[in-house]
């Protein structure tokens with residue numbers, strides 16, 4: 001019995017011929033850096049062609065004048081290298097980056113994150129896929145650690161139960177797939193819909209979209225991009241929000257499809 005937790009490269013299931021390389025994915029480059037000044041209450045997401053032709057750039061304050069500054073770029077939508085774009089942005093000090101003053105990098109992070117929705121089967125005879133190998137991360141907000149840990153535990157439990165019964169074929173392991181899909185399938189689908197709406201918007205289209213986003217409360221926006229709202233909450237926002245444009249935005253993720 002094997003659990004493939006090899007992340008983006010999906011080493012085991014690829015070697016067994018069950019999957020091929022993720023076709024759609026995000027590439028992210030990020031510096032943890034010391035800066036001269038930063039407002040610790042403000043998180044920046046920067047959109048538009050200059051920041052990322054298919055994605056966004058970010059500045060997240062961590063406290064003590066430390067920030068994470070990064071760029072995420074969707075593949076295959078754009079060929080731009082996020083590391084190069086990040087270096088350029090830090091050099092040109094575009095937009096809110098200028099406010100940080102001198103930036104002294106401490107650590108560099110680079111990674112790839114699957115963005116193919118629920119394209120993979122995650123149980124086979126004697127094999128379970130977890131974490132990025134299974135495509136469980138939310139690529140819109142680059143969040144996958146808690147899912148990898150949580151569903152890794154479920155995979156361990158289902159595997160040990162199966163081993164005890166002496167049956168580790170696909171059908172015995174299926175409760176694992178059922179468990180994680182029940183919890184995050186709708187979130188992954190919602191994130192995909194939001195992303196389809198946003199990826200590749202021109203600067204003019206972004207200006208219009210930001211006019212809508214401005215109508216959201218901070219918590220509503222965070223719920224929206226994390227696809228973290230419960231269905232009832234989402235329907236409430238989609239039907240009762242005082243602003244029509246916001247109702248339209250939430251209607252996007254409310255549908256079943």
Ligand SMILES: Cc1cc2nc3c(=O)[nH]c(=O)nc-3n(C[C@H](O)[C@H](O)[C@H](O)COP(=O)(O)OP(=O)(O)OC[C@H]3O[C@@H](n4cnc5c(N)ncnc54)[C@H](O)[C@@H]3O)c2cc1C
Pocket residue numbers: 005006007008009011026027028029030109110111112113130131132133137142143144145146148
């Ligand atoms: C730029 C960026 C920023 C991110 N920021 C966040 C964040 O802030 N919060 C968050 O929750 N998520 C974040 N993520 C996503 C998160 O990193 C992943 O979703 C998460 O790490 C997935 O965990 P995993 O255990 O499935 O895979 P991984 O963390 O990739 O672990 C897989 C492990 O398998 C090992 N491995 C693979 N092949 C082999 C082999 N052949 N032999 C030996 N070892 C092998 C790898 O070395 C690695 O240690 C970010 C992703 C990117 C790209």
